[in-house]
Amino acid sequence: MPRYSGRAPGHVRNAFQDAIDAFFEWNSGEAEPRVEFADREIKISAVCSLVWNCTDILPMHCRNTLGYCDIEPRARTYAAAARALKLRVKEELELDDISKPVPIHGGTTSSGCPHGDG
Structure with a gap:
C-alpha cells in the first residue's frame, strides 16, 4: 500500500479517522x-x-x-498521530499476548477508552 506524503486524499484521511474510532x-x-479502505478491510496498523x-x-x-486513550502525538498532524497510534x-497486541486480560464492564476503563490508564 502506498504511503502518502504531504496532503493525503480524503478517503485515506477518513480511513485513518475510522481507525482512531x-x-x-x-x-x-x-x-x-x-x-x-478501498473496498476491503485492513488492520488499523x-x-x-x-x-x-x-x-x-x-x-x-x-x-x-486519542487523548481519551492517553495517546498524545508529538504534533497535530496525521503523521504524528499515526506514529503514536x-x-x-x-x-496492546504485545500486552494481550502476555497477559490475556479479561474485559470488565464491556472492556472499558473509567476514562472511557478500553486502553486508557484511568
Missing part, C-alpha cells in the same frame, strides 16, 4: 480492529502506514479521541 472501541483480548508522512492537520475530534496498537 476503531481503536477507541477495541476491547482487550480481541483481534486488531479492521476498517474499510496498516491504515497508520498510509498516513505515515501525511502533514495534514488532524481534526480536533480525532485528537480528543501504531506504537500503541503494537503495545
Whole structure:
C-alpha cells in the first residue's frame, strides 16, 4: 500500500479517522480492529502506514479521541498521530499476548477508552 506524503486524499484521511474510532472501541483480548479502505478491510496498523508522512492537520475530534486513550502525538498532524497510534496498537497486541486480560464492564476503563490508564 502506498504511503502518502504531504496532503493525503480524503478517503485515506477518513480511513485513518475510522481507525482512531476503531481503536477507541477495541476491547482487550480481541483481534486488531479492521476498517474499510478501498473496498476491503485492513488492520488499523496498516491504515497508520498510509498516513505515515501525511502533514495534514488532524481534526480536533480525532485528537480528543486519542487523548481519551492517553495517546498524545508529538504534533497535530496525521503523521504524528499515526506514529503514536501504531506504537500503541503494537503495545496492546504485545500486552494481550502476555497477559490475556479479561474485559470488565464491556472492556472499558473509567476514562472511557478500553486502553486508557484511568
